[in-house]
Amino acid sequence: MRPRCCLLSLLLLLCSLSLLAQEYKLAGRVTGAEGEAVVGARVTLSHEGQILAFAFTRKGGNFTLTSDRCYPRMTLSISHLSYETDSISLTPDRHEVTLRLSPRVSQLQEVTVEAYPIIERSDTLTYLLRSFTEAGDYTLEDAIKRLPGVEVDPKGQISYLGKAISHFYIEGMDLLGGQYHKATRNLDATKVASVDVMRHHQDRKIDKDVPTNDVALNVRLEKDAKSRPIWSGSGAIGYGGRVRYDASLSSMLFAHSMQYMALLSGGNQTERARDDALDLIVRGDPPSALAERVIGEAAASTPPIDRELYLSPLDLSVSGSVLRVLTDDRQLRVQARYGRSSTGYGYAIERHFADGTVISEESNPTALVHLPGVEIEYRDNQEGYFLSNCFVLGGKISDDQLPTMLGGGGSHFVQKQSRGLSLLDEIAYSRRLGARNHRVEGRVSLVTIPDQWLGIGSADEVSLRQYAQGGSIGANATYTLSETRGAHRLSGTLGLTSSGDYVETYQEREGAERTALNDLDVSTTSLGLSTGYTYTRPRGLRCVLNATLALSGNYLSLRNSGDRPIKLSRPLFTINPSLSADFALSPFSEVSLGANYSSGYGGAASFLSAPIRTGLTQTTTGSGTLSESSMISVTGDYRFSQPMRMWFVRLSGGYTRIRSNTLATQTIEEDMIGTGALETDNTSHLYNGDLTVTKRFHAYKTALRLYTGVSRADYRVMQNEVLLPYSSTTMYVTPELSTTPIRGLELSYAYNLSRTMMSFGGSSAQPVISYGHRAAVSVPLLWGVVWRTNCRVTTYTAFEGPDRTFPQLSTALSYRQKSFSVDLRVLNLLNHQSYRYLTFDTVNRYAYRYDLRPRTILLSLQLSL
Known part of the structure; x- marks a missing residue:
């Protein structure tokens, strides 16, 4: 039976x-x-x-x-x-x-038609924007933040179920590339009808049968916003320690055969120039040179608060983007930008090292940077043919000043100056002949850093200058042949890469000869071969299996002709197999699994054998050893989405093991921190798990979100010749609730708990615990005026002494009529003078204090035509 x-x-x-x-x-x-x-x-x-x-x-x-x-x-x-x-x-x-x-049966006197807020068809979700926006949502970014399953980070990067989008379209056209935040922050939300989230997106028509996990966003405009210029402008004036002002003007057109966007902004209230230069979609490695990474940023810390609360900018940003449709398949896109940003702020830091040493300093850094750039892209995207050429030219001119007071006494003045230029040209060609697809890709890059130095001394005299200048050049060509037979796809890629990197560093003191000279020249030639197999289930629930094997033969040649000469020439071989599986468990859930092994070798920085001064209290010295490493990584990702019921869940986890032949070292002497590496076997382990849950009750205008996760890292570090194995574990949980119980009244609350535990050398450090409350209320008053208040209270445990609590309160009165709004805002209403937070850096504990801007009152206007 x-x-x-x-x-x-x-x-x-x-x-x-x-x-x-x-x-x-x-x-x-x-x-x-x-x-x-x-x-x-x-x-x-x-x-x-x-x-x-x-x-x-x-x-x-x-x-x-x-x-x-x-x-x-x-x-x-x-x-x-x-x-x-x-x-x-x-x-x-x-x-x-x-x-x-x-x-x-009944005769209706007044009819209100409410469409489905989300429409799902195949791999595309369409959000009807008006179903989610509230009265205070002025820009497209404000509205996108409310879409269930979609997130926007402080930089403007958009993600769907934790995955950053790969393309951003407006009416099906990619005008801005990776700088799409210019549109989301300047386009009036009332001009947008809907937003499409396209899962498993493939932007090349010739590869439409090649499965991907990419996510793209497409913005669909209202009829009256198409094929006519849209103008928008904003201005703000107020006082916060000094007169504060901001102004911006934008013009955009989204027609069938052409799109353009022009932006102009400036002021001393909000920093925009650096944000406008950000590329939120990274495709491949951007061109870089060792010389620009040697010294690094003069002041690189960033507190976990809104920049408007502590940063004092003087900002100017100009940009223009034009996309012209030449035929149904061909288009030309041109972007140009220039940004000038001058910023200043004040902060203090206490570094607590494992041996009990404490180094403290206070600084008031100012930074001036110029960011010009041009991008030109031509695309011919046909069903059986693809051709693209992208040319990018960028520059960076920066001047930083850091007047600093060390805790041990003494006033110092640190300066950093840098000039750099980068060029990148990429070309891709594909043609389909029957079941076979031939692809050729090429890339040429050039980076030059003709002038870069770090000066240490006083405001009147520089006693020490650390110079670092050089550049890099690289060329890469690949040929890929793939063939698809039913559900099976085989591919093979042959690639040739040649690159060179040159850097010269030295220290110069007044009246003395150059010392600590590095004169490093590196060249690398690589020949790579990779094969891949993909199985795609032809019908039914999605199932994609993929296996690849990449082999590479490399020849490395380097010479440091400086004070501590080094010469090395040797072949290197790497092997990188990987497996991945993407499959649907049901119409609502998908699972992605991945495992890969990779081997490689480190960069040339370890051969900068003479010491390099990287800051007032920091110096670094290369080990003179070629760093070789291998990595095993296993990842899993579960995604559940039931858009019609507005349920979205993402559960992800991973494990990584890294083996290398070098160990990071630190040497602490009085007010100097030296970093380097020691040749020895070293193994690190990393674990992580994250859960995100979103549920929206659309009938009640209520949304619930939960973010929680845990991560653990097991490392080793040597400090003052003492080996310190250490483990760091961080756990966090953040529930959020937002609701609009009646029209115009909006309430939101979020709680955040984060706990970081550190153990090293057989002992445990006091954990860093932070817990915070974030609440916001929006109340309609008379004549269309809305009162909004945001409150954030954060409490940190201290390394020593009682816990510290930092409340932040801002309030505003707003009035909006169609595309016109007026706001009266008060920032830092309680007029707090400073903000403190704590963090771990390997086995060390850092305590920061940032000076806040005084209470600021701003009157702002926004208009869109």
């Missing part, structure tokens, strides 16, 4: 799987009670709340539906404003239906 039951169960399972793999087609007609055709009725095919397909009835009341999935039981719903909604149950063997709707 048991074998028969097992056989019967197996047959039922195979039957169910075959149903899922089938394409389902349905045709029908919708009529009224008297047999009249019903035109414009919405016909929706669904299964357990998930929309499989939808359509609107045409002339004669006819409709057709096609779904790439089929289930034993499905529901067909028909809705129309003048008729009662009706639904029937369908089975896969039924392909034609005729439905008769009953007219609505």
